[in-house]
Amino acid sequence: MIPVANVYYLLCYAWDFPLSRDHARIASLPFLTRPDFFAALLIRGTEQLLKRGPDRGYTTVIEESPRPRGKLDLVATAKAHGFAKPTVVCASDDLTHDTPQNRVLKATLRTLAHCRDVNRRQADHCAALASRFADVRDIALSPVAFAAVRLSRNNRHYRFLLQVCRLLFENRLPDPRPGEVLFADFVRDDRQMARVFEAFVRNFYRREQSAFPRVGSERFGWRRVEASAADRDLLPEMRTDVSLTSPTRKLVIDAKFYRETLSSHYDTPSVHAANLYQLLAYLQNQEAKPGQSLEGLLLYPTTGRELDLNYVLHGQRVRVATVDLAAEWQAIHARMLEVIA
Template structure:
């Protein structure tokens, strides 16, 4: 892409990709200055936590072992005798205590600390985070890793945490901390092709799930249409679509590609990327064996726009294959319209 994607568009893409579109208005991204993603995430944390604190931080019963002057829960006689606590009129007890010191609050507190320490964060956002930090004073900080985020238990009563934890995980993935100096550097993931390819795919799929009414949108495994039940079929690579869409009259398979350019170049020749065409053609040819709408499935290769909008149509062995681009640098309503038109135009 010739320009950086505006942060408000990155934010909307993330909300779709995370399937948390209801929370996208947590901040007014149209009023967010600059193009600093870390400032954006910090602002989301500030606004989101203000809302969370008004609702009340989540808490659960935790097992506590403590030496106390009154009997509570279950007495630990062995430890009480070993430590001679009874001499001082105290006993070791094990009991359940309703506490805010749960994993999801620990993740949020640790993330707040990391953001506050980051030198590149604006003073306004640091002050906002420091003001929120006091509500977490009785909560432990922890060492973050990918496993920790997977261990959080989200339910109907605390589902609002899911959005903030996804923001925390994105910050963790991209905030590089020097363990010797404690200094941090934010790796802006819109410059990371792998992260952006993953985001682009999930954004487009969930966008169509929400915005295409009356259509079935999903990922789909496709078997190779071999001539026999060969025992060696297990060694064939798996084919899985990025997006499969079923309307009343059509089957459309979309393969998203997040590349810096839609073409390859050799001398004065400009060509579409052959491997992408082979991939989408393999999908629509092998899916014919399922019958029904699959017999005449259409394929779309969807790229972010680089220098010009592309609308190429081909008819290859009875199947329509389309090359489309979407400009991620334009106003969001135009992105919305473009993605809808790519599918709706196929129905007209």
């Protein structure tokens, strides 16, 4: 089981968000459930947001008034009463707190207030904070609501809060009890954790090491292909999870999140064949520069058995290693640097 504090660290790297001492202190508390932990993060973040003042934006207000303001809409006025009244329809821009990001935040706080996995004190706190967004309309959370959010340099402090809101939304479950909400534990969802683990690995190496100046994901095609143009177009494009590049080394990393690190065939454990074939394909279809070594790394979270295997396959150096996500964070940090040394 991954401790709550490590979940926080993983998400901060995956979301490319700076680590916060305040949030790390919250993550170190003994939460019984992950929704309770995320509620605490949202409560603290919303309190800080309200102290500095929620974001405001312009919204267009269309009204009929005897005192025109903004842009006159003569067509709408004629349709309304044919100019028989001494009023006109006009459109004006009003500055308001009723922005997409505030609607999402308020809706998430209201959802957590009805969550069975959030303790009563924190649930009441979420409800109280939601009520402070009185001039923000109530919405039902949906992909459209998140798509409407536009962040800029002026309101980027919303980014972490909205990532938490999205994570909770994507893991919301229907509850048979009226008026209550349940959340799935996303850490038990291999697909979600695979995305989180890959992004964590990439951003960790981008921020925490200096031996490889270039860190990123690479896309490339197949080398030495004999085929018609039409047939060639149907070959799948290759994309590395993480590529670390320096003048003397290039390390291609495939980050995989599985319940079992090794596969089993007739009770005989082995490295996942598909992962190994994929990594070898990446290595064989890249070309190292003169004086630059080319290596591969399969990186898994530890699931009961730690691995550190080294091979030379078809002339390619390949390492298979694990990192224990249940360990102390300092140990995880050291292990992540060790496997690329």
